[in-house]
Amino acid sequence: xxxxxxxxxxxxxxxxxxxxxxxxxxxxxxxxxxxxxxxxxxxxxxxxxxxxxxxxxxxxxxxxxxxxxxxxxxxxxxxxxxxxxxxxxxxxxxxxxxxxxxxxxxxxxxxxxxxxxxxxxxxxxxxxxxxxxxxxxxxxxxxxxxxxxxxxxxxxxxxxxxxxxxxxxxxxxxxxxxxxxxxxxxxxxxxxxxxxxxxxxxxxxxxxxxxxxxxxxxxxxxxxxxx
Numbered sequence: 001x002x003x004x005x006x007x008x009x010x011x012x013x014x015x016x017x018x019x020x021x022x023x024x025x026x027x028x029x030x031x032x033x034x035x036x037x038x039x040x041x042x043x044x045x046x047x048x049x050x051x052x053x054x055x056x057x058x059x060x061x062x063x064x065x066x067x068x069x070x071x072x073x074x075x076x077x078x079x080x081x082x083x084x085x086x087x088x089x090x091x092x093x094x095x096x097x098x099x100x101x102x103x104x105x106x107x108x109x110x111x112x113x114x115x116x117x118x119x120x121x122x123x124x125x126x127x128x129x130x131x132x133x134x135x136x137x138x139x140x141x142x143x144x145x146x147x148x149x150x151x152x153x154x155x156x157x158x159x160x161x162x163x164x165x166x167x168x169x170x171x172x173x174x175x176x177x178x179x180x181x182x183x184x185x186x187x188x189x190x191x192x193x194x195x196x197x198x199x200x201x202x203x204x205x206x207x208x209x210x211x212x213x214x215x216x217x218x219x220x221x222x223x224x225x226x227x
Contacts, residue, residue, distance in 0.1 A: 008058045009085065017043070018051045022060065022080070027148055027176050029095045031064055031077035052078055060084050098177075102184045112190035119194025126195070127202035136206035137168055137224055140199055148176035156209075156223055167209060167225035181214055189213035196222055 013019050024040050025032060034052065038045040055061045061084070064077040105115070126143055133139035137153070144151040150173035157169075175181060181188040193211045200206050210223040 009060065012054055012058050012060060015051070017041070017047070018055055021048065021051055021055065022084075023148070025061060025078060025080050027174075028079070029179050031079040033075050033077055037078070052076075095180075098180060099183075102180060102187055105187055106184060110187060112186040115187045115190030116194030116197070119191040119196075120198035120201070121194075122191075123195035123198025123200075124202040125198075127199045130203070133203075135226075136200055136203040137170075137226075139203060140196065140206075140224065141170060143199060144170065144172070144196075148174060150174040156225070167223055169221055169223050171219055171221040175214075175220060185213065185215050189215060200224065 013022060020041055021037055024037055034045045034048050037052075038048045041048070052061060052063075056063060056078075059081055061078050062081050064079075065074050066077070127139070130139035130143060133142065141151050141153055152171045152173050154169050154171065156167035177188050177192065193213065196211065197208055200208055205227050206224050207227060208222060209225050210221075212219065212221050214220055
C-alpha cells in the first residue's frame with residue numbers, strides 16, 4: 001500500500017460494507033469471486049463491485065483474473081493484499097498450519113474427546129481475559145464475536161415454560177473454521193465445543209446445556225444457563 005496514505009485506508013475501511021468485505025476476505029482460505037462475497041453478505045454483486053474497486057485502489061486487496069464466469073466474462077478473484085493491515089486477524093499461513101496440525105492429529109488417531117480437552121484448556125485461558133465482564137453469557141458472546149463466529153443470542157425456549165430467564169441460545173452466524181470443520185468435523189467441532197466449555201467452566205456462574213455442531217441436524221449453536 002505504498003501509494004496510499006494511512007488516512008485513505010482508514011476512510012476506506014470506515015464504510016461498513018467495505019469493512020464487512022474485508023473481514024470476509026481475511027477469513028477466507030482462498031481468493032473469492034465477487035459472487036461469493038455478495039452471497040456471504042446477502043448483497044447484490046453489483047453493490048459489492050464498486051467497493052472492491054475502491055479497496056483495490058488504496059491497495060487493500062489484490063485481484064487475480066482468470067477463467068470464465070456464467071456469462072463468459074473473465075472471473076476476478078479477490079484476496080487481501082500482502083501488506084494490508086492485520087486488524088488483529090490471523091495471517092493466511094495460520095490456515096495452512098491448522099490444516100497440517102489437524103491432519104497430523106488424525107494420523108495419530110486423535111479423537112473428539114482429545115480435541116475437547118485441548119479446546120477446554122484454550123477456553124479457560126481465554127476466559128481469564130474476561131474476568132471483568134458482567135456475566136458469563138456477555139463474556140462468551142464477546143469472545144465468540146472476537147473469534148469471528150458472529151454470535152446471535154436468542155432466548156432459550158424453556159424460558160416461557162418456567163416463567164423465568166433460565167438460559168440463552170447462542171447461534172453461530174459464521175464459522176471461521178468451516179472449511180476445516182467439513183474435512184475434520186470431529187476434531188474441529190470438538191475443539192470448539194471444548195473451548196466454549198472451558199470458557200464457561202472457568203468463569204463459573206453458568207453451565208452448558210447443549211452444544212450443536214454441523215454433525216447434528218440442528219444449526220451450530222450452544223445453549224447456556226445461569227447457575
